[in-house]
Amino acid sequence: MLSTLRRAAARAGVIALVLGAAVAGSSVPAQAAGLTLTVNVANTVRPATQVAAGGLYGVGSDSQPTTAMLLPLNPTSFTQPAPGTTHLGNGATEPCCDSLKVGDNLVRAGAQQYIRMPDIYPSFPYQWQGWADWESKARKQVQDRLAETDMTNIRGWELWNEPDWTWNTSAAGSFNDGWARTYKLVDSLDPVTPIVGPSYSRYDHNWMQSFMTAAKASNTVPDVIVWHELTDMDWNNFDEHVADYRAIEDSLGIADRPIVINEYNSLNQMDIPSVALHWMSVFERYGAREAHRAYWFEAGTFDGLFTLQNQPTASYWLYRWYGAMTGNIVQTTPQSWLDGVASYDSTRKIVNTVFGGDYGNNTVRVEGLGSFGSQVQVQLLSTPGSGRNTAVAAPTTISTTTMNVSNGTISVPVNNMDAEAAYQLIVTPVGGPTTSWQQVYEAENQTVVNANTFASGNASNGSYVGQIDGSADMRSQSFVDFTVNVPTARSYTMTIRYANGTGANSTHGLAYNGSAWSTVTYPPTAGWAQFGTVNVTVNLKAGYNVIRLAKGSPYFSGGTGYAELDNIKLT
Template identity: 55%
Template sequence: MPKPTLRAAFAVPALATALAAALAVAPALPASAAGHTLVVNAGAPFRPVTHVASGGLYALAENNRPADTTLLPLRMHTLTQPPPGVGQRPNGQPPGGDALLVAPQADRVGAAQVIRMPDIYPDFPYKWVSWDDWLSKVDRMVSARLAATSVSNVVAWEIWNEPDWTWNTAAAGDFNAGWVRTVQRIRTRDTVTPVAGPGYASWDANRMRAFLTTARASNALPDIVVWHELGHSSASIASHVAAYRSIEASLGISPRRVFINEYAATDEVDVPGRVTNYLAKLERAGVWAADRAFWYEYGTVNGLVTNNTQPTGSWWLYKWYGDMAGSMVTTTPPAQTGLDGFASYDSTRRRVDVVFGDEAGGNAVRITGLGALGGTVRVTLEATPASGRFTAVTAPTTIATSTHTVTNGEITVPVANMTATSAYHLVVEPTSGVPAYQQRYEAENASVFRAERLSAASASNGGYVGRIDNTGDPRSQSYVDFVVAVPQARAYTMTIGYANGTGVTATQGLAYNGGAWSTVSYPPTGSWGQFGATVTTTVTLKAGYNTIRLAKGAPYFSGGTGYAELDYLQLT
């Protein structure tokens, strides 16, 4: 990239000048002609809702910034944070966001962390000193993480950031060889934590092939493959992921998780309509995770929160995303630019959510596959504006609430006078029998640490979490975090759907909101992956959002016995 794609440790006036120049030459936001239709097939699920693109680079800062109340509704997936001993001074700010220091807050909101190692340097672009200097820094970072025995949400080391323009080849030698050398150094101390990379500033097939070839030959393949999608490139995300999969297969490499840990350019990241386009394409491409790019100040989820507690217009887009449950369902935009959106169907609530935008004028959303919702449905349409980073938006604007007749399993909702910079939200529900609050939470929709999302015909919504196997080491412990919302502070009966094919009773730890651990026992069932059995317990929750953890192993919990698979939990 010709300019820093992440952040630069410039003085603030220099940054302002650089951003002004970038905006001056950047393409205009889409302003396509009106009259387009986004097609949603609520009967075509393609993956569980996991909120893959709800993460952020430098999203959190020390001292609980921003407040938990702003983070829990977003159901954040993954954070990329600086390492212990961070030296990076983003945009003239003091060093901050140390992954180990923000870990307790990330843990409370169910978010995983990837540690970006080169941010131990104060400058960006990074100023290489020597191999002795770098490897000693690697040793210090790894040792600090190993000493943090209460931290279990670190899921990878990111070896370098944007080496295609920040790696000093003249002083440090070839990056691919440097990657191998660094991975080997990490493995002398830490053989457990996955490694992530190469972290290119943009997609380049030839560069990626050369990197993977070297890494494979040296037994130093990344567990998580990283690159960035910035600068009006959302239309290419699917083709880039497909190209990566082709290279991976051609080299005989088993499928890796794809992590786009920076998306949306400076003039896009605070524009809900434009960001909606990114989220739609990231979901359809099947990435494991994606983080909002960092351009301004850390500790705000990159512009979602102002004054530590107040949502901006963009926050509501991610709140709608966080409210999704069940399965992501197919959306078909009229073109690769302009109008696009993403959608979910929650079979237990019989609810369809559609978030769309990046288009002006009068357009429409056609939703098919609605047979399960009955002959008539209630449709609520709301919008959130591009308020900027420092203007609070207390609530989205409700545009209309209407009743539609379902014909041949579908409806078409016209949306007049759209603004390209705004995002829009459609909620489609039956006209009666809608629950007052979400009661069932699918395990595959939760935050899953060192376990696997799997599918089974007998599972609620077709999915479950299995291989919850690990105890002892905070780098490998297995647990599932459910972020739930309840209307009142009180005791709730919690029913857990499960399977236990061991033939004997298994146990897991249960804790909520960071409180004391108790034990849940799972009597044996017929076999693995066959669901229908339940156990019940009582949990006392606060009004609003709560985090419930079920664990085979976790900090401050000595570990469960045997093995159990989780289908769902239900609060009544």
């Protein structure tokens, strides 16, 4: 997080900033045209989990943004400041965004959060007050969190932030030693919650090599690896950063850790939709688990997806399209600056592609449409590069057409592209999606807490959620939160596709929208990843609902046995 424009200027090497206006600089190419983005529906990359749909200080309170504003964006996770924060970031006059105070809002939106511990200090860069002071602060944060026995969505402790320039080596000793000392303190108080780091301001091989070597020697290797990507156009280097980090792990004999980029996008490019799209593309393509928009300006606006008046910006619509991705992320092959992210939902036959990055007349080629028939319906929309203080009430529909499919392929012309704008291409059968609203929700696409996703040819979308085993307390309880969107308020039959290899009945708790808990019973199936179904009735409100299936959860005594979840279907 950056508190002054001076630091941003030093980092980026430029200071051509006008608040409220997008500064293109080198964020867009010279005039170009005739490029093709290729989407291969048949080549799955990963389940659709909205990797890039997170933010630093993105949520300001229990109502800023409101849960209703967050839900359509399908946020994955956030980094929020310490419990009891006194931090005054980016010119704020009072502290904001306390992780425990915003936690319920995030839970309702299906999101998790990391706690940034040094943001207990009021200023940035942090003013070190000595080890006794820091350890007292860290201890109190953990104790405050443990006292919140109904708060389930704390995904990790971030021990420090940007130590490459905020750690006071002369007063506190080396960062590597300070990391180990803080890790051991936090772990002694809370050995369950993951610890994340080292949170460098940028990726650097020597820093990471030194840190990981020392962390292995002290037995304090982070559970999740975090660094920041804040340099103009650094999306071009993300694949190299990931490969270099994985090589360091391999050289040290350390098992692969999840990678989270908990600050991304530069000061100059933050509010240009096509730049955010470049970041989305590389995070999905090269294996980040989560990524958070950077906090350059006001807190509580999802880092510029909303104006200060709670209106959507141009970038909001890009993230709204991205949030609607279901099924699997599929392969996209960029050309020059033209890039994108695409998903395929086989249950509804929808290909959803968000793309942009270049000027002129270009093409999106979609392959693997053989099951769609001889013709498809194609809808093209856009959102402008209008900056963070301009409300955009809705995206612009450019065209809705019917196209012939040749050898499973269509080539869609996209003329007069603006390199700062973002675009959405929706491809369905001619009659539209196979269902008018989404009825099947894959477990692996949802909020998976203290459980893991596995691949299987038996699973309906190629993956399922297993190891839903924890029931001890709010730190380790295992559940899946399904965010569903239904057209009318009524009773629905919910069919749960599950596996139970225990040989005896197993149970989960079921709750939704704050309802009382009920019990779902899963008879034995032929084995693990061998799926059967059970039906239950749920009474849902029109619009968004969050349905929890839990082995353990606050206010629920805990399920019996074990079960795996493939999907739910509402009818």
